Amino acid sequence: MKSHNLLLASLAGALMAAPLTLIADDEGNPPPEHSVSANIGVVSNYVWRGITQTDDKPAVQGGVDYSHSSGFYAGTWLSNVDFNLDEDNPSAEVDLYLGYTNSIVEDLTYSLKGIYYAYPGGQDLNFAELGGSLQYKWFKLGVDYTVYGENDEGLYDDGDWYFSGAFTYSDLPYGLGFGLRAGYTDFKNGEIPYEVLLGEETLVRTASADYWNYGASLTKDAGDFGTFSLNWDQNNGDDEIGYNNDPKFWVGWLKTF
Secondary structure (H helix, E strand, O other): OOOOOHHHHHHOOOOOOOOOOOOOOOOOOOOOOEEEEEEEEEEOOOEEOOEEOOOOOOEEEEEEEEEEOOOEEEEEEEEEOOOOOOOOOOOEEEEEEEEEEEEEEOOEEEEEEEEEEEOOOOOOOOEEEEEEEEEEOOEEEEEEEEEEEOOOOOOOOOOOEEEEEEEEEOOOHHHEEEEEEEEEEEOOOOEEEEEEEEOOEEEEEEEEOOEEEEEEEEEEEOHHHOEEEEEEEEEOOOHHHOOOOOOEEEEEEEEEO
16 A cells, blocks of 8 residues: 555455444344354456455455443454455455444434454554444435554555445335445545656656446345346546546345245
8 A cells, every 4th residue: 555556545444344234123122232144255257445345356245243221232253355455465355343323203213333344464554444424215415534553654554535425215115225325535645646647758747536326226135045236337536547437337135044
């Protein structure tokens, strides 16, 4: 990351399964005080905040979550990755996270979280974020702040912000669901130099690494067979500094136990 090449902006990711929400059963009995769940999934392209984490290749992913009836949760999540780096290119991402979620009033909930992104075998790639979100029915707004980063004075160092919004509706007929998402990444060290050849002269210019990402998903709940999804993601980052603006269409499958 210290090279300031924006291709390394794809170094991070966690499209984690949401923490398990404890609710009463059909007979009105209270939820268990402690609950543990696991999930496994396969995607044709692991895309995080509009950027591929697998060089447009498939990924196998999975995690384990613990939830307490108070709203506290913790877990870990893993995936293969490929950032196409010349040296110290990691092959795995391991996330550790914990948080707390609760209701303010009916249909209005908040969540606070902390997450550490680790890339074994990589160099100066690990970082940590603190975040919070507010959700009303189908609408969700969130903000994440990088509190620690190994890439000193580069991208995903401490001081970065990510602002996000989403709409999710899962009660369509035939077990279908639909979602929209968008986000904006504001890098603390976001001015990236690049070279431009003008005749026989080489000029050095700078461009901002900040960018928007947006996407949509169509899901199908297949019961015991899990959930299938058809997804689109894209970003508007500056291609002069390494962003790939092409739309990413990918499919996924997720099963929770």
